[in-house]
Amino acid sequence: MNPTAAKPNTAQTPDLDLVRAAFPALQTEVHGHQVAYFDNAATSQKPRAVLDRIDRYYCEENANVHRGVHTMSQLATEAYEGARERLASFLGASSSRQIIFTRGATEAINLLAASFGASFGAGDEIIVSAMEHHANIVPWQLLSERTGVKLRVVPVTDDGELDIEEFRILLNDRTRLVALVHVSNSLGTINPVRRIIADAHGLGIPVLLDGAQATPHAPVNLKELDVDFYCLSSHKMFGPTGVGVLYGKAELLESMPPWQGGGDMIEEVSFSGTTFNEIPHKFEAGTPNIAGAIGMAAAADYLESLGWSWIQQQELDLLEYATAQLSQIDGLRIIGTAPKKAAVISFLIGATHPYDVGSVLDRLGIAVRTGHHCTQPLMKHYGIPGTVRASFTFYNSRSEIDRLAEGLQRAAQMLA
Numbered sequence: 001m002n003p004t005a006a007k008p009n010t011a012q013t014p015d016l017d018l019v020r021a022a023f024p025a026l027q028t029e030v031h032g033h034q035v036a037y038f039d040n041a042a043t044s045q046k047p048r049a050v051l052d053r054i055d056r057y058y059c060e061e062n063a064n065v066h067r068g069v070h071t072m073s074q075l076a077t078e079a080y081e082g083a084r085e086r087l088a089s090f091l092g093a094s095s096s097r098q099i100i101f102t103r104g105a106t107e108a109i110n111l112l113a114a115s116f117g118a119s120f121g122a123g124d125e126i127i128v129s130a131m132e133h134h135a136n137i138v139p140w141q142l143l144s145e146r147t148g149v150k151l152r153v154v155p156v157t158d159d160g161e162l163d164i165e166e167f168r169i170l171l172n173d174r175t176r177l178v179a180l181v182h183v184s185n186s187l188g189t190i191n192p193v194r195r196i197i198a199d200a201h202g203l204g205i206p207v208l209l210d211g212a213q214a215t216p217h218a219p220v221n222l223k224e225l226d227v228d229f230y231c232l233s234s235h236k237m238f239g240p241t242g243v244g245v246l247y248g249k250a251e252l253l254e255s256m257p258p259w260q261g262g263g264d265m266i267e268e269v270s271f272s273g274t275t276f277n278e279i280p281h282k283f284e285a286g287t288p289n290i291a292g293a294i295g296m297a298a299a300a301d302y303l304e305s306l307g308w309s310w311i312q313q314q315e316l317d318l319l320e321y322a323t324a325q326l327s328q329i330d331g332l333r334i335i336g337t338a339p340k341k342a343a344v345i346s347f348l349i350g351a352t353h354p355y356d357v358g359s360v361l362d363r364l365g366i367a368v369r370t371g372h373h374c375t376q377p378l379m380k381h382y383g384i385p386g387t388v389r390a391s392f393t394f395y396n397s398r399s400e401i402d403r404l405a406e407g408l409q410r411a412a413q414m415l416a
């Protein structure tokens with residue numbers, strides 16, 4: 001998440017109107033207004049390039065992968081395995097063998113808990129933090145119930161940063177895994193992952209980063225980061241729903257037992273015993289989400305065609321502009337003020353309930369998320385039931401933010 005690590009933008013600077021026109025859903029009318037879509041952290045809209053690629057797959061290439069000699073099956077296999085190569089290059093992985101397609105970030109963490117966590121037991125510890133999404137808490141709690149492994153929780157400061165001193169104190173020779181979010185979905189905080197990885201590796205402890213909110217906003221290079229496991233969801237990075245990635249270092253993935261059983265993940269099956277396929281196929285039982293993986297690869301192409309430097313500049317501008325506009329609203333309190341933030345603003349206005357604010361905004365065609373954002377322990381830390389969250393991306397505009405600020409003024413008056 002280092003802006004200087006952005007790949008040079010060799011393309012011309014994109015035109016915002018043209019970029020917006022490439023997203024059909026941004027033209028949707030809600031209660032008579034063109035939607036101002038600020039729920040990008042929950043899921044992003046999809047560009048034509050992604051929709052067209054999925055359409056072409058179903059219209060021209062649809063067949064099951066890996067098992068067919070016929071031409072369409074080979075086309076589908078090439079496109080599916082090509083998507084794996086594309087995701088490997090997008091993430092800076094050294095090999096596509098390290099890319100396991102999953103249903104999303106949630107399934108990636110469940111896979112890891114069931115497989116990598118299978119050897120954990122009583123006396124072992126996993127470090128998570130108070131700002132984790134439930135997807136990076138509950139799978140470890142379920143594992144804890146099965147095996148006795150203990151969860152240790154890194155606290156969060158009032159600004160919404162990880163308490164790194166506490167993290168260092170929690171690290172010890174019983175720690176089997178550090179599992180932390182790269183970018184917080186509720187606060188926008190960008191965590192200091194290089195330091196975290198260096199500290200954990202200093203004690204030989206592997207690290208999982210939940211990258212669901214990182215990959216839509218900045219380039220990541222997993223080889224350079226030297227992280228052991230990483231996960232993401234396609235639908236948050238302009239690709240289709242129902243697909244994502246678990247990345248792992250090859251030697252770790254090879255050492256892990258299979259998770260789900262079925263077709264494709266086997267080498268040979270007999271009633272006297274079954275042997276398993278090589279990675280990544282060992283972890284992909286059954287017919288995968290072929291169209292989803294292909295669509296996700298098209299989303300990676302789309303992001304890189306826009307250029308990371310433009311995307312990051314645009315999002316920084318939106319974050320600064322929105323922070324300034326929203327800060328002028330009486331009684332508005334921003335939750336999460338870490339110096340290094342992605343384009344997410346969580347807030348409360350006086351004593352108004354987030355749900356009521358969200359409903360007023362919806363009548364004005366403005367889409368925000370309200371509630372606990374699947375981070376209930378974090379809400380407990382702040383002593384609040386939830387927030388209103390506006391999460392921006394490169395296709396949002398300053399004029400949409402003006403509408404948000406006006407809508408919030410109105411909500412504040414109506415609900416006072």
Ligand code: PMP
Binds near residue numbers: 136184
């Ligand atoms: N982690 C984070 C930080 C998230 O924001 C989300 C989605 N809100 C998830 C994990 C889970 O992603 P999915 O529901 O796509 O599996």
